[in-house]
Amino acid sequence: MFNELEIEQLISIGEHTEELSELLIQVVEDGGSIGFLPPLELVDAMNYWEEVLSPNVHLFVAKRNNRIIGSIQLHMCTKLNGLHRAEIVKLMTNPHYRRNGIGRLLMEKAEEVAVKEKKSLLILDTREGDPSNLLYNSLGYIKAGKIPNYVKSVNGELHGTNIYYKEINIF
Template sequence: MSKTTITPFTADDLVRHLPELGALLRACVHDGASVGFVMPCGIDESEAFWNGKVLSSLRAGGLVLLVARQGETIAGTVQLDYDTMPNQRHRAEVRKLLVHPAFRRQGIARALMTELERHAHGLQRSLLTLDTRTGDHAEPLYTGLGYRAAGVIPGYARGTHSHEYDATTIMYKAL
């Protein structure tokens, strides 16, 4: 097993690695990740997300994109959205923690979150928020990292592989 390295990606890095990032998102959605997409999820849709939503935020500032690699392979990503209103400059939102199914259970998600918190601290953010599908395998990860549930919203988002609506748990952590 190769050593995992985590680095921030610039907008130019994202453009260079767009096919790999699209493949990562698609693999996670196909594996059932509740990250805003439903099946069928094609590579065009996956790449459009990175190219449309993430790239513009990186270019504008206010977003950190962290990428975990094993060797030269992108194994996971997470985003820190700190583009907040003036009365919320103390907080940021964790978005799209993704670990490729082939690289799960190796501590990559925990390492990405630890690095994300380091970046948040450096940006003088003292409160992080996130949402996760209630009962999902990520929920215990966040709890183990010190995140607390603020509440559950029923029927929040459609399931990845079904037409049922899943609840989401809103979580937070004071840094």
Template sequence: MITRLSKISFDDALEDLTDILHSCVHTGASIGFILPYSRDDARTYWRDRVRPAVHAEALDLFVAYGEGRIQGTVQLIPAAMANQPHRADVAKLLVHPNARRRGLARALMATLEARAVELERTLLVLDTRSSDPSRILYQSLGFRIAGEIPGYCRNPFEDRLEPTTYMYKPLGQP
């Protein structure tokens, strides 16, 4: 089951979200964090960065439930600039390592896209480390590569820089 978390249900989800983020960082997900990365770091991210945005309705946070707990999540962040009322960013598509290969990422993205259309957003934008397997998933969902920036992000395990790929997907267009 996929649902959008409300400000009322956010606190009940905090520990599951913390576990997902912590586990994904430790398995090398390209989501902006590097090792060492503690559960407290993960909890702080959700509590201090995402929760205020959910409360301010500055982003939509979707979660996928399975086996009685949250197994995956993704964020839709509508562009705030006046010249971009048609655009939104996709951020932090995360599926717990123990719940992968079950279609949760695809289901989360389908729900996110439906919400973007509901908000009259016609362009989705995201970035991912160029070597990350999520790039293949995004391409299979219709995202196109806009370009690659070399030396953009640090490898989560090694002290070296890697390129990131920017991708986009027009919505409601052939």
């Protein structure tokens, strides 16, 4: 089904702003805990994407038939004592394409670039109980702990977030 799936790094948001915004809105509307609450307005989603890229952020997208159906960000730490680490941020898959390995492929691409960038430690966080926890565990990420009441859902309920890390061999 996904032989036409490709993972691509974007170096400019420009022509992709609307597609990325639609993806973000779909994921938020489906309950994704990625920093936004529904309803997410198109203008707010577009404003978010226009601010994402910087020299320290890698943005990858999954495309099927030349349409963006997933994305992930790799944020390089710029602190002098943290130049060896990076953070996985906002892994998103269009709800209609979940459970097809797209998230895994995006994670693998982010890890591949982290190795090329000589990052030996990756970190991420995700809402406790979300299916993404299973993905991160299956990829060898280790749960370092949980912060209770970290994120709020649309109904006002507070949820914990799990903090994960993975040490990778860069040699």
